[in-house]
Amino acid sequence: MDGKLLRQAFGKFPTGVTVVTWFDEDGINGITVNSFTSVSLEPPLALVSIDKKANSYKQLQNKPFTINVLADDQEAIAWQFAGRPQEGLDIPWNKEGDSPSIIGVSSYFKCKQWQQYDAGDHVLFIGEVTKFERQDGDSLTFFEGRMGTTAMYKSQEVQ
Template sequence: MDERELRNCFGKFPTGVTIVSWFDGSVQKGITVNSFTSVSLDPPLALVSIHKEAKACTGMKDKAFTINILSDEQESIAWQFAGSKQEILEIDWDNKGISPKINGSVAWMECKPWREYDAGDHVLFVGEIQELHFEDLEALTFYQGKMGSAKQLVK
């Protein structure tokens, strides 16, 4: 199967944009992820999918992590953690708890590691949600290779 065609097909499904963040010692680390889903309400579980070649794949191993659902005002943060350095970007971190959170996000879920699964060229990290927070903000959306508010992208 042609990988580019498969990516294009997957791109027809609008998703939210998250930063998965964790502590490496006292330093905040993160990766932009749009492959995130709820798994279970009891116990409360969420899943993120990380490419095996990403530094985050080894960096997250056995660590608590936060899934930060970005607001449509946080696109530059998404690009920063996707590997596109943003000039003059300050991230407002909340370092309380078991993993760092990004202030101004639509929502965050702080997770302790629950299970990891090998899945082709990715690893599925399932976390048990320990704490959560959400705001009434517009979420950042990823659709056909572009980011923006859902109102901008899906017309």
């Protein structure tokens, strides 16, 4: 199977863009993730998928974490945590609680580790949501390798 073509086919599914963040011995750490989904309302569970080759896979083990759903004006933050440093970027943090959250996101979900599952070259981290917040505004999206915004969906009437 051609992995490049498979990746392009998966890229036909638009996703949101999140940054998963946690505290470690050096301060705050994080990784950009678009493989995020709600799992359950009772108990409240959310899932992120992390590549086993990513340093974050080992660093996130058994730590509380926050899933930050980025707002449409936070593309630079997405690239920063995807391993493309953004010179001069100043990220506003809320450091309260067990894991840090990014100020100004569309929503965030603070989670304690609930389960993790092996999934081929990735690990599925399922967190139990202990706190969440949301705000009005558009979210950042990812489609066919490009960042975008949910605003484009609002201009179309639902029939």
